[in-house]
Amino acid sequence: xxxxxxxxxxxxxxxxxxxxxxxxxxxxxxxxxxxxxxxxxxxxxxxxxxxxxxxxxxxxxxxxxxxxxxxxxxxxxxxxxxxxxxxxxxxxxxxxxxxxxxxxxxxxxxxxx
Amino acid sequence: xxxxxxxxxxxxxxxxxxxxxxxxxxxxxxxxxxxxxxxxxxxxxxxxxxxxxxxxxxxxxxxxxxxxxxxxxxxxxxxxxxxxxxxxxxxxxxxxxxxxxxxxxxxxxxxxxxx
Numbered sequence: 001x002x003x004x005x006x007x008x009x010x011x012x013x014x015x016x017x018x019x020x021x022x023x024x025x026x027x028x029x030x031x032x033x034x035x036x037x038x039x040x041x042x043x044x045x046x047x048x049x050x051x052x053x054x055x056x057x058x059x060x061x062x063x064x065x066x067x068x069x070x071x072x073x074x075x076x077x078x079x080x081x082x083x084x085x086x087x088x089x090x091x092x093x094x095x096x097x098x099x100x101x102x103x104x105x106x107x108x109x110x111x112x113x
Numbered sequence: 114x115x116x117x118x119x120x121x122x123x124x125x126x127x128x129x130x131x132x133x134x135x136x137x138x139x140x141x142x143x144x145x146x147x148x149x150x151x152x153x154x155x156x157x158x159x160x161x162x163x164x165x166x167x168x169x170x171x172x173x174x175x176x177x178x179x180x181x182x183x184x185x186x187x188x189x190x191x192x193x194x195x196x197x198x199x200x201x202x203x204x205x206x207x208x209x210x211x212x213x214x215x216x217x218x219x220x221x222x223x224x225x226x227x228x
Contacts (some may be wrong), residue, residue, distance in 0.1 A: 030216070033215075041221070041222075042219035042220060042221050042222055043156070043203070043207060043219050044219070045216040045217065045218075048216070056198070084140055087155065087156070088130040089156075092158065092171075092172075099144035099145065099146045099161045099162070099163065099205070099206075099207055100146065100158060100161050100171065101156070101158065101217065102158070102172075103147075103148075103155040103156040103157070104155055105153060105154060106155055
């Protein structure tokens with residue numbers, strides 16, 4: 001089966017750095033996704049990691065360790081608009097990477113001024 | 114490009130009623146999926162399709178039917194609505210042709226309440 005664990009809630013201050021962790025268990029690893037979801041809106045894609053290491057994209061970076069079943073999303077220079085839910089997801093086994101994601105329950109990040 | 118569109122945005126049904134949630138995409142994506150999102154539960158896959166005429170079940174398919182007669186449209190049918198189907202429903206599409214990111218594009222969602 002599959003399992004994803006991520007913290008339910010986190011808080012941070014504007015301008016700070018926050019790291020959101022995700023541990024996963026899946027058969028046939030085929031990459032890990034991070035999505036951002038603002039309240040009342042649809043999820044939007046942030047990153048996809050399939051190899052170990054850190055990938056940086058502006059203020060957001062995503063790290064993957066396949067041997068540890070671990071990923072994190074690093075948000076730098078936090079802004080109020082970063083207050084959202086951050087969803088960790090892996091492709092479901094037995095099929096394509098596309099269209100069949102298993103999501104964690106999400107981490108609700110609140111950024112305070 | 115409108116991207117992924119869903120109708121209606123909001124719907125209230127009585128127990129036992131049936132209805133169809135519409136989803137359309139104009140990006141010529143092969144892959145389309147339906148998810149439901151409940152408070153504290155994350156997104157769960159209901160059904161998905163890898164192309165016109167091909168559909169398969171996800172994690173929580175019971176009580177839902179889908180069909181994919183065209184590349185653009187992927188409607189989700191509730192056969193006999195139950196209060197347990199009160200949820201927010203998201204449709205998503207993706208394509209291997211969009212590069213290596215395998216990004217899924219989500220529609221704005223349909224908020225369904227079953228009383």
